[in-house]
Amino acid sequence: MSRLLPRIVAFAAIAFSLIWVLFAARNTNFGPAIDDPKNFFITLLNGLTFAGLLFIVASGFALIFGLMRVINMAQGVFFLLGGYIAYDMQQYLADAGGFTPISTDINAWEWLIPALVATLAIGVFGLAIQQLLLRWNQGQDLRQALITIALSVILADQIIEHFHGGLGRSVTWPGSIEKFVDLHVFGIQYSLARLTVLALGLMVGVLLWLWLYRTRTGMVIRAGVDDRQMTSALGINIQRTFAIAFFVGSALAGFGGAVGATQAGAATGADGQWLLNSLVVVIIGGLGSLLGAAVGSLLYGLVFTFAAVYLPSGYTNYAIVFTFALLALVLAFRPQGLIGRPG
């Protein structure tokens, strides 16, 4: 019975949602998918691309959490800081004088380099923090969480102080990306920029997979996620592994920030939102597994996007309730996350 109930509830929830969106969505912005397949697919693509960005940021969070049991509360500020660094870098390269450049003025390097600089800068910054503040109290989970919380408070204020007052700044895609492509399906013209975000998410996923499953360091990390004490008892330099993992986790936040700043702009407030996003993905997906982060991102990204669009008009501001419902469902029936292992 206790095995069956979660499955029934999950099945019912999925079935109901599908039926609603596909067939029955009255009084919503677009109507059900059978009436308006074009917008259904556009929403689907929007959800997938959002999931791509979610994955980039949340995978870093999951990596740090899974291996070191550190809730990196600063993941959100890393994201924001990465965005601003990318902006400043692009301003410098494109000699833009304080204005957001036009896409046609930006070539691929003037996006790639800022993104890379942001990624590396945040990676190094995160590593420094880990070495200074977290390395020596390894194992004291709660204390480390409190440390990262303190850091997030300080850094959020410092960002307002040193980076444009925390005001909205936008990074520009290269001209080759900022256009529409014909998808040949339902006559949809979709933004190539958004597809790029999805592609970047996939790329990050593939690279992470290769790293974790095909390199020695990755193997150590997976072992560490599985059984920290045993791994270090085996004589492996676990501290070095932690350092690398924290570097990569932070760098991912920085990269996500650069992409996010391009897609939606960087501004104060984004740090809190992306911390929540990372938390929800990891809680839903489960601890420390790449697949968990991917599943969590996909599920959350789709629910978030569809809820905003397929709720009856006039109730779309209740979309957050669906995030809560998703979280509640997973927590109620599988508290370790969908891909997580119990205990």
Add this chain to the structure above:
Amino acid sequence: MKVGKWKFLLPLGLLVAGSAVATSGALATSAQSNEVKIAILSECKGAFGGAFEEQIAGVQAAFSQYAGAKPKNKKKPSAGITGGSMGGKAIKIVGYGCGDETPALALKETRRLMEQLGGEIMIGPLSGDEGVAVANYAKAHPKQTFLNGTSGGQQTTLKVRAKNFFRYNGDGAQWNAGTGEIAYKRLGWRNAAIIMDDYSFGYTSGAGFIAEFCAWGGKISKRVFVPSPNTDYSSYVQQLPAPDKIDGYFWVVGGSGTGPSLKAYQQAFGAIDPKKFIGNLFFAFYGADKELGPQLVGAYMGGFGTGPGLQTPAAKAYRKLATRWYPDFNPDDGFYYNWWNPAWALTTAMKTINGDLSAGHQKLWAAMPRTLNAGFGKIVLDKNRQAIQDQYPIRYVKKNGAITFEVIGLIPQVDQTFGGQFSETTPSPSRAAPACKKAKLPWMNKIIPVKNGVPQR
């Protein structure tokens, strides 16, 4: 046992000492009665944090011009002023409040300024939601006086109606006067969609467009609400009708969202056709963004109760006076003008009553000028102490190769009720209000064209 005794006495001693220090700051002190204590609640965080110095400049410049004060530092208004007196009472600025557009912080700062620092009169706040909170605070604190800064939520005066709260600027709906007529008559829109921030200022600003456009007979076929803050505008922008299915969009997304939302529009529907876009005042904050500026050339937008670039004698005189004191700041900007006016009004009122606040502030309220001949037109207070004000719709233009905006029309004496459409009993602007209906507005067909800053009366 020696160690034990100290362990007992030391903490106790510290506690006593600490309490003494703390209470010394806490004990009541007597007030000085030959000063008038003024507080300024501005903003130093959030999207309008950059306006902090500017707003203080507006207030203090008016004090300098009309009350004999002198800026301590012409480049840094928050350094304060020296001298100055109103009705025989020396001006003491008790502090500068620092908000971030949230009511919670605005209230906290108001308490700090008015309760801890002893402020008697407060000028501020900046932002819509804050204004509602301050107006409610004012109502609960009838021993003090509150003059609005630029906050533009409708309910602040129309619903709260605090006797000690005065607003010498229009609300967000008034600022958009003229846009509905321009859309209907000049651009030929009959069917429009509106996308707005899902909060009080968004609704109020949108209400200004809706009320006027619908009064003319236009229809709003879609209202889209964007939660604020927001990171991903695509799912909201996507809900807008495509440009070939609608005559135009009214864009009421502000703060840091104006750019990303317009960008999301581009990603969803392609290039922006300026004839199909009308923005509110936030479009004017957009001048710094080269990316979308060029695409917006030709688009109209609502104003800020100011007439930037206006060349009337009153405007020119005002500019001359204002720039005497803080030459680095732009007096045409709403964040300066809308703070100058209430400060100026205050000096006039205090002079009238000879600074006599001893029996409470009722005399002051009666003496607050009901008419101000301000730089950008006459301001008249209605029965709710809300400004009836000239409004100036604006247009994005290309001038000498640069993208800028200019005033293209003047609508005299726009009132908050929109000719009776809004009242104490009508529902406050919200997702569903106002409804779209035909009506008669007092200023229909009365837009006076403005060319090169000169109204063509």
Add this chain to the structure above:
Amino acid sequence: MTKGWTAKRIVERCVGVAVLVFVAIGPAALTDYWVSSILTQTFLLGIAAASLIFLSAYGGMISLAQTAIFGIAAFALANFVTTDATGGQNLGWNPWLAVAGAIVIATAIALVFGALASRSLGIYFLMITLALGVIGFYFFLQVDKLSGRAGIPTIREHAPSIVGDASAPPARLYYVALVLALVVYVVIRYIVRTPFGIALQGIRDEPVRMASLGYNVPVHRMLAFGLAGFFASLGGVLYAWWNDLVDPAAIDLNAIVSLLVIAVIGGLGRIEGAWLGALAFILINNYVRDVEVPVLGGSFPTVIGFIFLAIVLVSPDGLMGLWDRVWSMGGRRGEPPQASVDVPLSATGASST
């Protein structure tokens, strides 16, 4: 349990009495600002922090959802009781009924949150409660029917007569808050000695053993969470009256972290820390306003962030922990701390239980 009259306990009792006397006569000696903005706020924020510390000290669970529960109670009260406010549902209920309703709703939701989080431990629990807390904020931010985006004002107008409206002397609300704070304190001290409380501490220390003894660990935790939610809701009701406005920003991520900061500064291991931390936080907030941090720039958040960081690094048990440690230094063992938080949290790494 060694409950003798050690020197430390005597000192603590004396200090406690002195503090009580001080706050009892407070309104007579202090300025209105101190009474209303500093001390009343200390009492109500202390109640909210106590709800957090109750869970951490006696349940071993650090919950970041308390702020959301606090907010739910405040918003519920505001919606129930106002009649023509510029936001909210304006239901115009009887003041006492509204208070009861607010407490019931907030506690019920606390039970739901508790049910969701109760099967998770330690850091995972922290994460889940944080997510729930932030979702609570976004809910009120986005559902403006219930929060009147600009907040719901005029709550004080409809407060029960014992509290009085905004024109009543601040001493009224002050004493109501003081009495409630004392009640919460006494109730917590009492509960931890009841079978429920003792079982809770057992679950904190040895969950597996307790489960094998037949205790339903998740349910027990959930009930404790509900109880803590009840306390937090009291704080929320007081806040609604005190602030006369409830708006979503009052429970945003900053507020969630601030409550944690208060609890940590005061001491996660001892209930007294709740009010000590609240007072410290409010005083710092009040007097650090215009300070510009040298070199780094920034203002209050940077300052409090550094103080928080320092406390976590040096004395994770907060000010009360410092106090405890002062007493156990020099070979003289004052008394075992009444509760200890997650052992790895203490600076020395060694348990002092």
